[in-house]
Amino acid sequence: MSHPDPNDPGLLDATEVSLLSDLYELTMAASYHREGLDRPAVFELFVRHLPPHRSWLLAAGIGPALRLVSEMRFGKAELAYLREIGFEQDFLDYLADFRFSGEIAAMPEGSLCFAGEPLLRVTGPRIEAQLLETLLLNQVNFQTMVATKAARVVLAAGGGEPGHGDRVIDFSPRRDHGIDAAMKVARCAAIAGCAGTSNVAAAQRYGLTAMGTMAHSYVLSFRAELEAFRAFLRAFPDRGILLVDTYEIAQGVRTAIEAARETGAALRGIRIDSGDLESCARRARELLDEAGMTETEIIVSGDLEEVRIGELVASGARIDRFGVGTDLGTSRDSPVVNGVYKLVADADPDGEWRGVRKLSAEKETLPGPKQVFRRFSDGELAGDVVAAEGEATEGEPLLVPFMEGGEIVREETMEQMRARSGASLRSLPEHLRPPEPADSNYPVEISPRLRSSI
Amino acid sequence: MSHPDPNDPGLLDATEVSLLSDLYELTMAASYHREGLDRPAVFELFVRHLPPHRSWLLAAGIGPALRLVSEMRFGKAELAYLREIGFEQDFLDYLADFRFSGEIAAMPEGSLCFAGEPLLRVTGPRIEAQLLETLLLNQVNFQTMVATKAARVVLAAGGGEPGHGDRVIDFSPRRDHGIDAAMKVARCAAIAGCAGTSNVAAAQRYGLTAMGTMAHSYVLSFRAELEAFRAFLRAFPDRGILLVDTYEIAQGVRTAIEAARETGAALRGIRIDSGDLESCARRARELLDEAGMTETEIIVSGDLEEVRIGELVASGARIDRFGVGTDLGTSRDSPVVNGVYKLVADADPDGEWRGVRKLSAEKETLPGPKQVFRRFSDGELAGDVVAAEGEATEGEPLLVPFMEGGEIVREETMEQMRARSGASLRSLPEHLRPPEPADSNYPVEISPRLRSSI
Numbered sequence: 001m002s003h004p005d006p007n008d009p010g011l012l013d014a015t016e017v018s019l020l021s022d023l024y025e026l027t028m029a030a031s032y033h034r035e036g037l038d039r040p041a042v043f044e045l046f047v048r049h050l051p052p053h054r055s056w057l058l059a060a061g062i063g064p065a066l067r068l069v070s071e072m073r074f075g076k077a078e079l080a081y082l083r084e085i086g087f088e089q090d091f092l093d094y095l096a097d098f099r100f101s102g103e104i105a106a107m108p109e110g111s112l113c114f115a116g117e118p119l120l121r122v123t124g125p126r127i128e129a130q131l132l133e134t135l136l137l138n139q140v141n142f143q144t145m146v147a148t149k150a151a152r153v154v155l156a157a158g159g160g161e162p163g164h165g166d167r168v169i170d171f172s173p174r175r176d177h178g179i180d181a182a183m184k185v186a187r188c189a190a191i192a193g194c195a196g197t198s199n200v201a202a203a204q205r206y207g208l209t210a211m212g213t214m215a216h217s218y219v220l221s222f223r224a225e226l227e228a229f230r231a232f233l234r235a236f237p238d239r240g241i242l243l244v245d246t247y248e249i250a251q252g253v254r255t256a257i258e259a260a261r262e263t264g265a266a267l268r269g270i271r272i273d274s275g276d277l278e279s280c281a282r283r284a285r286e287l288l289d290e291a292g293m294t295e296t297e298i299i300v301s302g303d304l305e306e307v308r309i310g311e312l313v314a315s316g317a318r319i320d321r322f323g324v325g326t327d328l329g330t331s332r333d334s335p336v337v338n339g340v341y342k343l344v345a346d347a348d349p350d351g352e353w354r355g356v357r358k359l360s361a362e363k364e365t366l367p368g369p370k371q372v373f374r375r376f377s378d379g380e381l382a383g384d385v386v387a388a389e390g391e392a393t394e395g396e397p398l399l400v401p402f403m404e405g406g407e408i409v410r411e412e413t414m415e416q417m418r419a420r421s422g423a424s425l426r427s428l429p430e431h432l433r434p435p436e437p438a439d440s441n442y443p444v445e446i447s448p449r450l451r452s453s454i
Numbered sequence: 455m456s457h458p459d460p461n462d463p464g465l466l467d468a469t470e471v472s473l474l475s476d477l478y479e480l481t482m483a484a485s486y487h488r489e490g491l492d493r494p495a496v497f498e499l500f501v502r503h504l505p506p507h508r509s510w511l512l513a514a515g516i517g518p519a520l521r522l523v524s525e526m527r528f529g530k531a532e533l534a535y536l537r538e539i540g541f542e543q544d545f546l547d548y549l550a551d552f553r554f555s556g557e558i559a560a561m562p563e564g565s566l567c568f569a570g571e572p573l574l575r576v577t578g579p580r581i582e583a584q585l586l587e588t589l590l591l592n593q594v595n596f597q598t599m600v601a602t603k604a605a606r607v608v609l610a611a612g613g614g615e616p617g618h619g620d621r622v623i624d625f626s627p628r629r630d631h632g633i634d635a636a637m638k639v640a641r642c643a644a645i646a647g648c649a650g651t652s653n654v655a656a657a658q659r660y661g662l663t664a665m666g667t668m669a670h671s672y673v674l675s676f677r678a679e680l681e682a683f684r685a686f687l688r689a690f691p692d693r694g695i696l697l698v699d700t701y702e703i704a705q706g707v708r709t710a711i712e713a714a715r716e717t718g719a720a721l722r723g724i725r726i727d728s729g730d731l732e733s734c735a736r737r738a739r740e741l742l743d744e745a746g747m748t749e750t751e752i753i754v755s756g757d758l759e760e761v762r763i764g765e766l767v768a769s770g771a772r773i774d775r776f777g778v779g780t781d782l783g784t785s786r787d788s789p790v791v792n793g794v795y796k797l798v799a800d801a802d803p804d805g806e807w808r809g810v811r812k813l814s815a816e817k818e819t820l821p822g823p824k825q826v827f828r829r830f831s832d833g834e835l836a837g838d839v840v841a842a843e844g845e846a847t848e849g850e851p852l853l854v855p856f857m858e859g860g861e862i863v864r865e866e867t868m869e870q871m872r873a874r875s876g877a878s879l880r881s882l883p884e885h886l887r888p889p890e891p892a893d894s895n896y897p898v899e900i901s902p903r904l905r906s907s908i
Contacts, residue, residue, distance in 0.1 A: 004661025006868040007517030009525070010637040012655060013465060019655035020633055022625070023666030026654065031689040037675060063461030071463070081658045086693070126675065133669075137628035138636055171476070174591035175790060179474055180632030182592055183464040200480065201466060201473035204535045207458025212477030215587075217797035220810045221491060221580065235485040239540070326790055335789035336629060336780055343671035356674045414460040 002081045011179070015075040017068055018098075019082075021134040026082065029127045030091040040102075041126040042345040042353070042369045044118035045136060051145070051334045055432045055440040058151045058421060059107045059119045060188045061143025062402060063411060065136055069100050070408055072135070100128050104403035107372070108412060109147070110191050110420035111398060112427070114444045117372045117386055119144070119339070121399055124406075126346065133341045139184075141339040142177075146185050147421075149306075149331040150192035152434045153324050155425055156306035158313055166195030168309075168322050169211050171301060172329025173199045185329045191417045193425070195321065207414060213241040213271045213299065213323075225252060229259035233267075241269040241299060244284070249275055253284045257291045269297035271323070277302070278317040285318035299323055305333065306434045345369050355453055366446070367453050372398040380429045387447035456535045465633070469529040471522055472552075473536075475588040480536065483581045484545040494556075495580040496799040496807070496823045498572035499590060505599070505788045509886045509894040512605045512875060513561045513573045514642045515597025516856060517865060519590055523554050524862055526589070554582050558857035561826070562866060563601070564645050564874035565852060566881070568898045571826045571840055573598070573793070575853055578860075580800065587795045593638075596631075599791040600639050601875075604646035604782055606888045609879055610760035611776050612767055620649030622763075622776050623665050625755060626783025627653045639783045645871045647879070649775065661868060667695040667725045667753065667777075679706060683713035687721075695723035695753060698738070703729055707738045711745045723751035725777070731756070732771040739772035753777055759787065760888045799823050809907055820900070821907050826852040834883045841901035 012020065032038060050057065074082075074095040083092055102124020113119045120140060122129045150168070157167040170189040176182040186202030196209030203210035214232060222228035225247060233240045242259070244252030253270060260267035270288070272280050277300045288296045300312070301323035309322050326332060342365045345353045355367025368388050373395030375382040387393040402410045412420075431440045466474065486492060504511065528536075528549040537546055556578020567573045574594060576583045604622070611621040624643040630636040640656030650663030657664035668686060676682035679701060687694045696713070698706030707724060714721035724742070726734050731754045742750045754766070755777035763776050780786060796819045799807045809821025822842050827849030829836040841847040856864045866874075885894045 002658055002661075004659060006641070006660055006871070007521055007865050008659050009468065009471075009518045009521040010634055010641070010656075010659065011465070011467060011471070012633055012637070013467070014463065016655060017463075017465070017633060019658060020627065020636060021654050022627055022652040023654050023657075023664045024652065024668050024672075027666055027686075027690060028668055028672045031672070031686050032675070034689045035685050037685075041675070043671070064463045067461055067463040078658075081654075085657075085664055086690075130671070134627050138630060138632065141629055142631040142635075173474065173476055173588050174795075175595055175792070176592060177596040177631035177784075178592065178634030178638055179466055179471060180464055180634040181596075182474060183466070184632055187460070187464070198476040198478065200475050200477050200535075201470060203477075203539075204456050204473060204532075205458060205462050205464065206460055207456075210477045210539055212481055214478055214482055217497070217584070217810075218478075218482045218485070220797055221486070221495075221800060231489050231491075232481075232485050235488045235542075236481060236540075326792065330631075330789050332790055335784050336786055338629070338780065341628075343674055346675060356671075411461050417460070 002084060014068070014071040015073050015078065017135065018072050018074045019078050020138065021131065025131055025133050026087065029130050030087055032127050032130070033091045033094050038125045038127050040123060040347040041129050041343060043122045043129050043133070043341050044344050044370065045120040045140060045339050045341045046118045047115050047337060047339050049338070050115045051337055053334045054148060055436050055442065056428070057113045057144050057337065058147040058192060058424065059111045059113045059144055060109045060147030060191055061140040061184065062106045062109050062120065064184065065139035066104060066402055066408055068135060068139065069132055069403070070406070072098070072100060074098055098128070098131070099406060100124065100132065101406040102128055102403070103401065105399040106402050107398045108400060108420060110417045110424055112381070112424045114384060114442055116444055117384065118370050118399065121369060123369070137339055137341055141337045142181065143184050143188050144339070145331045145335070145337040146329065147188035147192045150189040150194055150328055151421060151425055152306040153309060153328055154193040155433055156310040156313065157322050166193060167320065168194040168324055170194050170197035170199065170328055171323040171325035175326040176329040181329070189328060190414060192421050193418060214243045216243060216246045219243060219246040225255045226259055229256055230263055233259055233263040233265035237263065237265040239268045240265055241271055242267070243271045243273065245272050245274050249280045250283050250287065253287045257287065257293065260293070267293055267296045269299050269320070271299040271301060273302045277319070278312055278315045281317045281319045297321060301325070303327065310435065366450055368450070370450065374398055376427065379427060381427050381442065383443040383445065385445045385447050386450060388449045388453070391447055391449045393447055456538060468522070468525040469527050469532065471589065472526050472528045473532050474592065475585065479585050479587050480541065483584050484541055486581050486584070487545045487548050492579045492581050493803070494577060494801040495583050495797060497576045497583050497587070497795050498798050498824065499574040499594060499793050499795045500572045501569050501791060501793050503792070504569045505791055507788045508602060509890050509896065510882070511567045511598050511791065512601040512646060512878065513565045513567045513598055514563045514601030514645055515594040515638065516560045516563050516574065518638065519593035520558060520856055520862055522589055522593065523558070523586055523857070524860070526552070526554060528552055552582070552585070553860060554578065554586065555860040556582055556857070557855065559853040560856050561852045562854060562874060563871045564878055566835070566878045568838060568896055570898055571838065572824050572853065575823060577823070591793055591795055595791045595793040596635065597638050597642050598793070599785045599789070600783065601642035601646045603785040604643040604648055605875060605879055606760040607763060607778050607782055608647040609887055610764040610767065620647060621774065622648045622778055624648050624651035624653065624782060625777040625779035629780040630783040635783070643782060644868060646875050647872060668697045670697060670700045673697060673700040679709045680713055683710055684717055687713055687717040687719035691717065691719040693722050694719055695725055696721070697725045697727060699726050699728050703734045704737050704741065707741045711741065711747060714747070721747055721750045723753050723774070725753040725755060727756045731773070732766055732769045735771045735773045751775060755779070757781065764889060820904055822904070824904065828852055830881065833881060835881050835896065837897040837899065839899045839901050840904060842903045842907070845901055845903045847901055
């Protein structure tokens, strides 16, 4: 008997994640097992349509998702629960020995991706491939959503352009959807080019730069702003960033300068979290420069996203860094990437691939395993072709092997993923850079062989 | 030295969750520690404004969040990392012995909550209370968002009304923001009144009903729809729910009837995932009734949310259950609950509370510990008063003790939380029931004593 606990904290270990699955994956798998239907099959993960307000996606989440796949096992507690809810012993015996043994190809993290393009392709025994569906979608959909949003914010802040460097910090943990989300948002933000994160656990786990300042409650905890600033600089003489808007902003900046002088600390930065950020930052810069603190950074925060950041940058505001929380972590203006995981081919008894397509109203699927080819012109995106796997096509193939025979064969460093994202963003033509027009379009063709198979 | 891994699956255990914190919580705490500033303080978690398209919130996430708080410890690896990024040994020694020793009061899960009302209040030594901020916001913000959305969907489906029962199933794991989100969405959906979830891990952990049907890929894996349906009913003769829209829907229903007759299975239900759900459900009901299968349920799915479900219910469509995924799990039309965690009082050296307020532009905070009182009229919500803690006020006090001296003193069963949600939703006056007018408003007053303290 399982012992449910309605207040359980909900943390799962690698084995428990095997049940992070829609029930139907398991019922379908049980039926396939019963019918002996376990020949190789191919599933592809893709979006049918781009989300509203998005003209491209930045693929993300593959690395951690494949680790979860490679560690996926059904332990005793999981098997006992499945027995309890009616699964038969034969199938439970199959699950007891489960481990994914197939192939996974994917667009590496930081790749640009468009509608209709598989961003991940699973080839393996049908039951195994079926059992990965929920976990892969759960991880790749939301991480691709977040990396895309982060990339838009980074672009707006001038990231990727020479001389601009990294200007965006992930401040999102308080608005992310739980613990796993907070970890992965920080990671996706880093892949997309952000400078660091306020999330200490993610900084530790992923080797990111932990960044932070102070809250208003800190300033309110002392009798005067000056006392608060002095105390903070005593504790952090080389990296104090002081929040100057608890009372009046210009006075807050003067007080920060005074506190730095008194304590002999280097004032690393000041943060402004309210008011008219442009004029406040301008005034703060004047005051800091007058005080000779030309190296002191100005950080702004408060419901920032790519449109507002773009306006601030265009205004010439003297802002060094943008702390972005809610909008980055939740992709508030477009909070869903609707990726699906569809059977596109299965092997007949002779081992020949048979393309599978679905005919439901408005939900057609192109049959057969696919590859995506991308052409560039003068370093800019020029057009993609979705082709049949193995079909000779001009351009760079985007899906590359990540797992073979159930083993991970490709893992990338953070530097590689960040470099790819940077190159991806630089390759965007002007009409695909935010704020892009609503009718911005990028040509994705279907290859002749694929078209003829419909 | 920490050993970061850019592809780590990101799973945290209870100890590792201690670093799921914005860096500034730790830097502020380190400074408080250095200054000996650790007298009791009160922090309150509340929203300043309701999110767009919401006229109330359903509080959720308290139970699991408080378990995480009660288990919060800094282990060796966490301390080593904090040392690495520059924290001093004195503070690390403090963290090594950390455990929360204070009080937490909260609105129990399933309570209705409005702007300006503390839904959770933490009283304890300042450093301890500060260190809970990120985790509490990370958990309570998104779970309250999801429970609110789920409650809206349940209301639209007629949940809570006599004779309607539970008609909504959580189908969201593939669109939820990661693993923790999927677990907590299923739990919040259950609290809000949903009938079950497709998420097997959440069903196991929280004692929910696991529900599922089949995917289009299952039907496409057989040479004919009839073969697929037969195979599924052979495996699940007492609980087969067949997806009938892979090819043509009316024919799919006929085929499902035929498969059930041939195999002698009870056809528990059919699912329709595309097309005009109202007319398709009507036709399906006719065909099933003609075949004598009056008990067979009709389940619909496909980008459903409260508006569409309300229309379907109003149309008199013969639908038994609604599978709701994306919109339930992401609260797509209003994907953020902007809860904040603010210092409202601290003890002076004599142990007297001193109200703390913040004056930043448009971000004022009312000083002092508070209580929320609610009045009813004929079972309907009649008005709330936010009062000073201890101020005699008419109505039912909503914040109740959950932790005392660091120990959890209140935990509720799923039945209690569901019952409270049901009562909450029944108490909503007509103008607060979705689809409510944009200017719907519920009176929340500030008590005389609290007003005089501003």
